[in-house]
Amino acid sequence: MTALELSGIKKTFGSTDVLHGIDLTVEEGEFVIFVGPSGCGKSTLLRIIAGLEDASEGTVRIAGETVNATPPAKRGIAMVFQSYALYPHLTVKGNMSLAMKQEGAAKAEIEERVGTASRMLGLEPLLERRPAELSGGQRQRVAIGRAVVRKPKLFLFDEPLSNLDAALRVNTRLEIARLHRELAATMVYVTHDQVEAMTLADKIVVMNAGRIEQVGSPMELYNRPANTFVAGFIGSPQMNFLDAAALGDTTAKTIGIRPEHIAVSAEVGDLACEVTHIEQLGADTNLYLRNETVGPFTARLFGEHYFAPDSRVHVSFDRTKQHRFDTEGQAIR
DSSP states (O other): OEEEEEEEEEEEETTEEEEEEEEEEEETTOEEEEEOSTTSSHHHHHHHHHTSSOOSEEEEEETTEEOTTSOGGGTTEEEEOTTOOOOTTSOHHHHHHHHHHHTTOOHHHHHHHHHHHHHHHTOGGGTTOOGGGSOHHHHHHHHHHHHHHTOOSEEEEESTTTTSOHHHHHHHHHHHHHHHHHHTOOEEEEESOHHHHHHHOSEEEEEETTEEEEEEOHHHHHHSOSBHHHHHHSSSSOOEEEETGGGTOSSOSEEEEOGGGEEEESSOOSEEEEEEEEEEOSSEEEEEEEETTTEEEEEEEESOOOOOTTOEEEEEEOGGGOEEEOTTSBBOO
């Protein structure tokens, strides 16, 4: 069953066009992530789905029902914000149960749902605390728990991890992934972090300047990017883009090669380069290289390696992993 369908969604603020006709289908149980740079329109699109913004044109359908004129509270959605949006005067239990109380749910049902959600998220010892007594990670779990309690048709997440430190981001990301598996719920999630997108999503929607560049599974986007924008956005360090003519290819404009698909040797290789910088990360080593003809590019080596800055090395490109793009930046298949 289709959980969410967007048809021709456009959004204009004054004379500025923010969304340029978005078409998208999300199936029941899918975890779909909108990813793209700041200002690409992904949060605006999420707010239109939630009913917090009106579309200038187009149709939003949730579970087959057109909801353009339906207020947010009646859409069957639950939203988790970047800022947590908890009521400071209420306890954890009070925050999690408030929406159900406002809907007139029975006390026994409220207790049962809050109990289930708090067990899933490890919130049982915190139920009588107020938000000021919680860490950032605990507050975000409460915000997620408040959404779980409502049993919505659709979960919406607006950059929920951006206020957390690195370790908490990883832990909370794992909790969200586990929740998706356990609830088999439909989730739509916005982030600018491509690592979150790659590790959480069933389907990624890459957006740029108010348009969808490509939709696909994480590895589909990684291995078969539709254009140079997607190729450069997905993957870290990002794909190298080299002049095709400088590499002897006269049928493409640009050759794309990911850093991990470049072999580096002190003595043997296809191309002589200078080491301009080295990043030793323990599990990986990133080498920043320059060739007089090809220009600068990056190689990623697995494990610990050391090459002195300004030293000379030789590189070889894995030709089976190269991506070819035309003058418009579109992939040549």
